[in-house]
Every structure is written in structure tokens, then in C-alpha cells.
Amino acid sequence: MPDIQPIQFDGEATSNDVRAKILQQEPFAIRTFTPSQCVISHSAGSYHFTPEGRKLADFTSGVLVANLGHNPVSWWNRVIEYLGLGTIKEGGEFANCVPLTAYNAITEVEAQANERLIANLQAAPGGGRINQIMWSASGSEAVQKALWAAMKRKPGKDMIIATRGGFHGKKGLAGAVTGSEKDKERDHRVQFISFPIEECDDVETRKQPIDLTRYQQELDALWAEHGERLCCVITEPYLGGGGSYHPQKEYLQLLESFCREHDLVFILDEIQSNFGRTGPMYAFSHYEIEPDVVLLGKGLGNGVPVSAAVGRNDVFECLGYGEASDTWSANPLSSAAVLATLDEFESTDALEKGAHLATIIEAGLIRLKETGAISRVRGEGCVWGIECADVGDREGAVIANQIIEKCYRADGAALAIHLLGALAGKVLRISPPLTMCPQECQAYLDRLYDVCQQVANT
Numbered sequence: 001m002p003d004i005q006p007i008q009f010d011g012e013a014t015s016n017d018v019r020a021k022i023l024q025q026e027p028f029a030i031r032t033f034t035p036s037q038c039v040i041s042h043s044a045g046s047y048h049f050t051p052e053g054r055k056l057a058d059f060t061s062g063v064l065v066a067n068l069g070h071n072p073v074s075w076w077n078r079v080i081e082y083l084g085l086g087t088i089k090e091g092g093e094f095a096n097c098v099p100l101t102a103y104n105a106i107t108e109v110e111a112q113a114n115e116r117l118i119a120n121l122q123a124a125p126g127g128g129r130i131n132q133i134m135w136s137a138s139g140s141e142a143v144q145k146a147l148w149a150a151m152k153r154k155p156g157k158d159m160i161i162a163t164r165g166g167f168h169g170k171k172g173l174a175g176a177v178t179g180s181e182k183d184k185e186r187d188h189r190v191q192f193i194s195f196p197i198e199e200c201d202d203v204e205t206r207k208q209p210i211d212l213t214r215y216q217q218e219l220d221a222l223w224a225e226h227g228e229r230l231c232c233v234i235t236e237p238y239l240g241g242g243g244s245y246h247p248q249k250e251y252l253q254l255l256e257s258f259c260r261e262h263d264l265v266f267i268l269d270e271i272q273s274n275f276g277r278t279g280p281m282y283a284f285s286h287y288e289i290e291p292d293v294v295l296l297g298k299g300l301g302n303g304v305p306v307s308a309a310v311g312r313n314d315v316f317e318c319l320g321y322g323e324a325s326d327t328w329s330a331n332p333l334s335s336a337a338v339l340a341t342l343d344e345f346e347s348t349d350a351l352e353k354g355a356h357l358a359t360i361i362e363a364g365l366i367r368l369k370e371t372g373a374i375s376r377v378r379g380e381g382c383v384w385g386i387e388c389a390d391v392g393d394r395e396g397a398v399i400a401n402q403i404i405e406k407c408y409r410a411d412g413a414a415l416a417i418h419l420l421g422a423l424a425g426k427v428l429r430i431s432p433p434l435t436m437c438p439q440e441c442q443a444y445l446d447r448l449y450d451v452c453q454q455v456a457n458t
């Protein structure tokens with residue numbers, strides 16, 4: 001058993017105590033590593049607060065969940081209203097409150113969420129094929145359910161093409177289509193093709209045209225070998241957990257046309273990108289593709305656990321009664337959260353705010369290369385990855401951890417920033433809420449510049 005010691009920082013009595021207790025009573029396996037292990041007492045908008053009263057800008061939005069910021073008041077009021085909690089009287093009961101679980105039953109709030117989400121998807125360029133929703137609670141479950149449906153669509157066709165280096169979750173089939181054939185005990189129903197990592201390893205590289213010949217050849221070879229058994233292609237708009245690689249749109253269009261040519265289900269995992277992360281409501285719009293199935297999660301409920309596979313009814317209806325059911329799918333709290341989140345996006349300028357913030361983030365991150373701590377910058381909209389350089393005898397992964405810790409600690413009056421543990425070893429994710437105040441975001445980007453400079457010169 002590894003001897004893991006709780007992370008402790010001077011002057012953080014309460015946080016240190018919580019960190020130590022958590023480590024005693026929970027296996028560390030449920031938490032990814034970060035050198036800060038930030039303890040959060042409360043959060044509002046784009047900020048977290050520690051029990052010691054320190055304020056940190058949240059450059060992660062949870063993990064790309066709180067696209068509208070944490071606990072927005074108007075959003076909560078809407079959730080409460082959809083749940084029927086807004087009508088409670090003094091001394092009364094929650095007489096009009098929907099149940100929090102409605103297994104083997106149906107609530108009107110679920111029907112409302114279906115109608116609104118389908119309308120929102122169909123209004124988006126590329127959403128024309130979507131007419132049904134298969135709800136679930138976590139991203140991996142949505143992936144699993146979509147793959148089950150695709151695998152049952154035609155007898156004997158149970159093989160999946162996934163893109164190498166992707167992240168779709170850790171459980172079941174979601175784990176099987178994550179990473180590559182090298183990572184695990186192979187599920188031989190999953191075949192991988194290359195993702196154009198070299199062609200988009202930096203914002204500048206991505207501006208170059210992409211040569212698709214190699215990818216077309218890989219697809220053709222797979223078809224020649226396994227065409228009889230292939231049922232679907234699953235990919236992400238950009239490799240998220242794999243290190244923030246945002247491809248030229250022609251690559252995704254190639255996968256789409258391969259699916260059309262061979263009648264395969266084209267599944268796009270937008271669990272990380274949905275609800276405005278890359279600019280438009282859904283990334284499929286600006287990649288100019290029309291998936292058969294889209295996987296939604298994270299920002300879909302702005303913090304309430306909810307996910308969904310949305311797509312063609314003729315695909316989903318291949319599953320029989322109960323085959324995709326579970327305790328939490330379409331629970332009323334998640335339906336209320338989806339409705340409230342849709343309300344906010346449809347009635348406010350959240351997307352425009354995100355588009356404006358994107359320009360500030362892009363410029364601020366590209367500037368970080370001057371410090372020598374950052375070698376590559378990749379991203380779009382409000383989702384970016386900065387790759388840490390090797391500095392002297394310190395590898396990029398060490399630099400990444402030093403930046404995270406320094407951003408967290410922020411001695412004296414310096415601004416503090418909350419960052420996720422590095423992706424793919426040395427890539428720091430920068431993804432603040434779309435609604436973060438642009439001037440404040442600029443100030444925190446300037447602070448990140450100082451931190452990178454200090455780390456590089458240590």
C-alpha cells in the first residue's frame with residue numbers, strides 16, 4: 001500500500017484538518033491528484049472560498065460544469081420554481097413539491113425538460129437528427145447507454161471505432177473506448193483510429209490545413225478488416241481529458257462522412273463541450289457536423305448531476321423496456337436543473353459573454369509562452385489547455401504542479417487561482433465560467449503570467 005500523506009499548508013488549520021480526515025475515511029482513488037487539494041467552504045459566481053476565508057478564482061468551472069458560474073441566484077430560483085418549492089407557505093408543507101425520485105413513474109417536469117432540450121438541440125445548426133433523449137446521471141453512463149443502443153441496432157454488428165487518446169469516462173464501455181489499445185486489457189470490440197494530435201498541438205499549428213489521407217487510409221483499413229461487424233464511431237469534438245487537442249473541423253467531417261457511407265452511428269461526446277464551452281451552445285455547430293447521437297453532461301445541469309444521450313429514436317429504440325433504466329435517470333431534480341440552465345442560456349447573453357471572454361483568455365494564454373514555463377497553447381471558446389515546458393532539469397509535469405501550487409497559495413495580497421491537476425501529465429486546463437467578469441479574468445491571467453515567470457526562474 002502506498003504511504004500517502006495528507007497535503008498540509010501553513011496557516012490552514014481547518015483545511016488541513018479536513019484534508020487529513022478525508023484521507024483517513026475515503027480511498028484516495030476517488031479523487032484525482034492535485035498538489036493543492038483545495039478545501040472549499042462556499043462558492044459564488046467565478047470564485048471559491050476556503051474555510052480560512054481565502055478567495056480563489058475558479059479557472060476550472062468545477063470540471064467544466066458550472067458554465068454559468070457557481071450558484072447563480074436566478075438559476076437557483078428557477079430550479080426551486082420548477083421543483084414546486086417556490087410555493088411553500090409560512091408553517092405549511094412542501095405541498096406542491098415534486099418528488100426527488102420518480103422511478104417507475106413520470107413527472108411533468110421531465111416531459112418539460114425533454115421538450116425544451118430537444119427544441120434547443122434542433123434549433124442548433126447540426127442538431128437536426130436529434131429527436132429523443134436517454135437520460136442518466138453521469139457522463140460515463142450516457143456513453144454506455146448510447147453504445148449499447150448502437151451495438152444492438154443491427155444483429156452481429158457490435159464493433160466500435162473510437163479515436164485514440166480520447167476520454168469518455170472510466171466505467172464499463174466508456175472506459176473501453178477511452179485511451180488506446182495499449183492502455184488496458186483490450187475489449188476486442190473496440191478499434192482505435194488516430195486523432196490528429198500533431199496537426200493541432202498549438203493554436204498556430206491548428207491554423208494550417210490538415211492532410212486527411214492517413215486518416216482516410218486508417219478508416220478504410222478498418223472497414224476492410226471489420227466492416228461486417230462495425231456499428232458506430234465515437235469521438236469528442238476535441239480531446240478533453242487527453243490534453244486539450246482541438247482538431248481542424250475537416251477531421252470530424254471525415255469521420256461523419258465515413259459513418260454516412262457505411263451506415264454507422266456517428267456518436268459525438270459533448271459531455272465536456274456542451275452548453276457554450278466552445279462558443280456556440282454545442283460544438284457540433286461550429287465543427288459543421290450533424291451527429292446521430294450526442295452525449296451531454298457536465299454543464300447540462302450547471303452543477304446538478306445529470307447527463308444524457310440525445311439522438312435518433314430509431315437508434316435508441318433498439319433497446320427494450322428497462323435496458324437503459326436506473327435509479328437516477330430523469331429524476332425530477334435533474335430535470336429542473338436542465339430546465340433552469342436552458343432558461344438562463346436562452347434568456348441571457350451568457351453565450352455572448354463567453355465569446356467575449358474567449359478573446360481575453362486566448363490572448364492572455366498565448367502571452368504565457370514568453371515566460372518559458374509554457375510551450376504550447378491550445379483551445380477554443382472558454383476551454384483551453386496550456387502545456388508546460390521542460391525547464392532545466394525540471395520536466396513539464398513538475399512545472400505544472402509548481403504552477404498549480406503557487407496559484408493556490410498566492411502569498412500576501414497576490415490573487416489566488418484554483419486549477420485542476422494537470423491533464424495528460426503536464427497540460428493545465430483553463431476553463432473559467434463563461435460569465436466571469438472580463439476585467440477580473442484579465443487580472444487573474446496577469447497573475448498566472450507572474451506565477452509562470454516565477455516558476456520558470458526558480
Ligand SMILES: Cc1ncc(COP(=O)(O)O)c(C=O)c1O
Binds near residue numbers: 170
Ligand atoms: C468528454 C467526456 N466524456 C465523458 C466523461 C465522463 O463523465 P463522468 O465523469 O461524469 O462519468 C468526461 C469526464 O470528464 C468527459 O470529459
